Amino acid sequence: MTDVFKKFGEKYRYSIVVFKELVKTDFQLRYQGSFLGMAWSVLKPLMLFGVMYVVFVRFLKFTDGTPTFPISLLCGTCLWSFCSEGTSQGLLSIVNRGDLLRKVHFPNYIIVASTTMGSMISLGLGLLVVIVFGFFAHAHYTWRVLLVPFSILQLYCLVLGTALILATLYVYFRDVAHIWEVVLQALFYSIPIIYPLSMVAKSYPVIAKLLLLNPVAQPIMDIRHNLLSPEYVPTVWSSVNSLGEAKASNAWLWLDSWWVSIIPYICTFLILWLGIHLFSKYSQKFAEVL
Amino acid sequence: MTTTDKTESTVEALPNEDAPVVLSVQHVAKSFKLPTEQANGLKMAFLNWTKGIKGYKEQQVLRDITFDVHQGDFFGIVGRNGSGKSTLLKIISKIYKPEKGTVTVKGKLVPFIELGVGFNPELTGRENVYLNGALLGFTHEQIDEMYDDIVRFAELEDFMDQKLKNYSSGMQVRLAFSVAIQAQGDILVLDEVLAVGDEAFQRKCDNFFSDIKKDKTKTVILVTHDMASVKKYCNKAILIKDGEIVVNGNKDDAAGQYTLENLKAEGKEIPAEDAEQGKPEEPEYELGLSETVPVFNIRPAGSPVCTSESGFQFDIEYEYNGDEDFYIPMSVLDVKRGGIPYDCGPAIHLTERGHHVAHFTMPLTYLNSGDYRIIATIRVTETPGNFITWKQVAFTNDKNSCDFAIRNNEKEGKDYALLNDKAMNITLTKLDD
Numbered sequence: 145m146t147d148v149f150k151k152f153g154e155k156y157r158y159s160i161v162v163f164k165e166l167v168k169t170d171f172q173l174r175y176q177g178s179f180l181g182m183a184w185s186v187l188k189p190l191m192l193f194g195v196m197y198v199v200f201v202r203f204l205k206f207t208d209g210t211p212t213f214p215i216s217l218l219c220g221t222c223l224w225s226f227c228s229e230g231t232s233q234g235l236l237s238i239v240n241r242g243d244l245l246r247k248v249h250f251p252n253y254i255i256v257a258s259t260t261m262g263s264m265i266s267l268g269l270g271l272l273v274v275i276v277f278g279f280f281a282h283a284h285y286t287w288r289v290l291l292v293p294f295s296i297l298q299l300y301c302l303v304l305g306t307a308l309i310l311a312t313l314y315v316y317f318r319d320v321a322h323i324w325e326v327v328l329q330a331l332f333y334s335i336p337i338i339y340p341l342s343m344v345a346k347s348y349p350v351i352a353k354l355l356l357l358n359p360v361a362q363p364i365m366d367i368r369h370n371l372l373s374p375e376y377v378p379t380v381w382s383s384v385n386s387l388g389e390a391k392a393s394n395a396w397l398w399l400d401s402w403w404v405s406i407i408p409y410i411c412t413f414l415i416l417w418l419g420i421h422l423f424s425k426y427s428q429k430f431a432e433v434l
Numbered sequence: 435m436t437t438t439d440k441t442e443s444t445v446e447a448l449p450n451e452d453a454p455v456v457l458s459v460q461h462v463a464k465s466f467k468l469p470t471e472q473a474n475g476l477k478m479a480f481l482n483w484t485k486g487i488k489g490y491k492e493q494q495v496l497r498d499i500t501f502d503v504h505q506g507d508f509f510g511i512v513g514r515n516g517s518g519k520s521t522l523l524k525i526i527s528k529i530y531k532p533e534k535g536t537v538t539v540k541g542k543l544v545p546f547i548e549l550g551v552g553f554n555p556e557l558t559g560r561e562n563v564y565l566n567g568a569l570l571g572f573t574h575e576q577i578d579e580m581y582d583d584i585v586r587f588a589e590l591e592d593f594m595d596q597k598l599k600n601y602s603s604g605m606q607v608r609l610a611f612s613v614a615i616q617a618q619g620d621i622l623v624l625d626e627v628l629a630v631g632d633e634a635f636q637r638k639c640d641n642f643f644s645d646i647k648k649d650k651t652k653t654v655i656l657v658t659h660d661m662a663s664v665k666k667y668c669n670k671a672i673l674i675k676d677g678e679i680v681v682n683g684n685k686d687d688a689a690g691q692y693t694l695e696n697l698k699a700e701g702k703e704i705p706a707e708d709a710e711q712g713k714p715e716e717p718e719y720e721l722g723l724s725e726t727v728p729v730f731n732i733r734p735a736g737s738p739v740c741t742s743e744s745g746f747q748f749d750i751e752y753e754y755n756g757d758e759d760f761y762i763p764m765s766v767l768d769v770k771r772g773g774i775p776y777d778c779g780p781a782i783h784l785t786e787r788g789h790h791v792a793h794f795t796m797p798l799t800y801l802n803s804g805d806y807r808i809i810a811t812i813r814v815t816e817t818p819g820n821f822i823t824w825k826q827v828a829f830t831n832d833k834n835s836c837d838f839a840i841r842n843n844e845k846e847g848k849d850y851a852l853l854n855d856k857a858m859n860i861t862l863t864k865l866d867d
Binding site: 157159161162164165166169172175227243245246247248249250319329428429430432 | 545556
């Protein structure tokens with residue numbers, strides 16, 4: 145067994161060395177020149193949460209009345225920050241590192257992977273804050289917390305896959321950056337972060353179920369469900385039964401089948417596969433195009 | 435080129451033929467798509483697609499390049515700007531992918547391309563060294579060990595904690611080069627290192643090159659425009675022209691041919707310019723010529739690249755239709771340093787009128803390597819033998835002058851002054867206590 149690891153380590157030793165150094169560099173550059181430095185990875189989602197909490201929960205009353213809604217909102221903000229930051233930084237990563245690509249040969253997927261890993265570090269810090277705050281905000285920690293790392297891994301795969309696709313496209317079409325900004329905004333509103341899912345489910349149960357099939361929404365909901373409160377945050381797994389009012393129309397009956405829950409996983413896998421495939425196909429030409 | 439030189443270089447190259455091939459380039463071809471229209475967005479891409487415009491034209495940069503580099507070689511690649519040298523280096527370093535053919539590399543290849551490996555201006559010198567080292571495959575601990583050597587060679591001890599954007603370009607190159615050579619690669623790929631850096635650093639590079647040349651386990655591939663360093667360090671060289679290998683193997687041939695290419699190019703450019711400017715007026719005679727002297731030019735009789743021993747042979751073609759006696763003063767210009775090393779004055783006295791070709795030979799015994807130009811005028815004297823009052827009736831313009839180059843096979847590196855030891859020697863006359 146150790147032999148396998150050793151072989152793997154030797155084969156990817158170079159990649160790992162470069163990966164480490166690039167993650168470090170990215171992190172140094174990100175907070176360079178700011179007084180608070182790394183503290184911003186924590187402060188930014190906290191401040192965003194503050195704004196959203198005041199606007200949506202206090203003024204617009206977007207709450208389902210459950211005691212965990214505020215902490216769930218904070219957690220959602222952190223997770224969403226990771227998604228939006230990871231993809232938009234990943235999108236720029238190849239072009240921004242063009243000077244490197246033109247001078248030395250190295251497996252260039254490392255650039256995208258290290259950029260998304262940088263966002264991942266921010267997410268880790270953010271989640272620590274969430275867990276600490278959770279103790280004061282009625283979070284209900286159960287054995288399900290153990291499932292959270294899997295969901296985070298799934299989310300990372302999704303972000304990495306998307307970033308690979310976008311980075312490849314961005315080398316050839318600079319419009320992608322603008323388009324992606326809009327898509328991100330749309331995605332953000334489609335995920336029940338600033339509003340509770342029950343608000344949608346009340347009037348449109350079918351749409352509520354469809355929203356959960358979004359490959360970004362599913363892991364975010366899963367993490368909040370497993371980490372904070374299995375009682376109050378619905379997931380695609382629980383929605384099969386608890387939001388069962390979809391039966392109103394026969395055409396949507398399939399939404400209640402068990403296999404529906406797998407759709408987001410399949411989507412994630414497909415996006416990652418497409419990302420790797422596209423990237424490896426075009427990455428050899430990056431140095432020439434840039 | 436004398437025969438003795440050739441045998442010398444083959445003797446030098448011989449032992450390496452037995453050494454294993456560490457870099458093999460086989461039938462490599464590469465073309466680039468040059469965008470003819472700005473298609474850097476979805477809109478243009480779509481419009482071009484609907485119109486059926488390709489939006490680019492193909493440019494063949496390299497065609498069928500094949501060569502082998504043996505272990506221990508100091509291999510030079512020369513060629514004029516745009517001949518495809520840098521593209522070839524990038525293909526060797528696997529930054530570009532060849533369209534056809536294969537490149538096989540044995541051992542660790544350390545590239546030094548576009549004046550550095552991969553420098554980030556926002557990071558400090560120290561951070562850049564670690565980033566650079568990582569890209570070359572070194573862990574943090576390994577770089578810790580060689581860090582001091584790198585900084586010492588680059589002579590940047592006081593600047594390592596400054597951001598790289600505050601470095602001068604020479605300092606950046608010094609640091610990058612220092613990292614590249616400390617990396618202890620088996621094959622070192624160097625693109626234009628000697629062009630930047632001050633004299634002290636160049637001398638340091640010089641020492642490094644001399645050392646690495648002796649080390650038969652290290653291989654160096656050097657791209658440069660400096661033919662003196664090709665002759666000094668390389669044991670083999672190729673000359674690339676328009677994406678093809680023109681000279682393969684012999685460094686002296688490659689360097690000589692390169693100088694020749696450049697001389698040709700100088701001659702070529704000027705008529706094109708003249709043709710454009712001259713179109714509206716269509717002057718009957720070229721600049722410097724007239725009805726009295728419609729033809730007057732100097733041409734090399736053989737190769738314009740010669741050595742101090744061989745001397746230089748050239749011809750002057752003229753047509754003189756005047757009545758007075760005339761003579762042809764000639765000057766030798768030093769193209770690079772400027773100044774006139776020699777002027778023959780009224781020594782060449784010709785009286786034959788009409789169209790003639792005169793053959794000349796010029797000894798170069800006292801001159802070192804350099805680029806020179808012969809210009810000449812035709813002057814008439816009213817009274818024969820009186821060279822004080824004269825009238826100039828013709829002169830050679832840029833096109834009609836003759837360029838030639840001296841390229842000596844000097845090994846001691848003393849070839850840079852105008853005059854050599856045969857011309858003068860400094861002698862110690864007295865030494866005070």
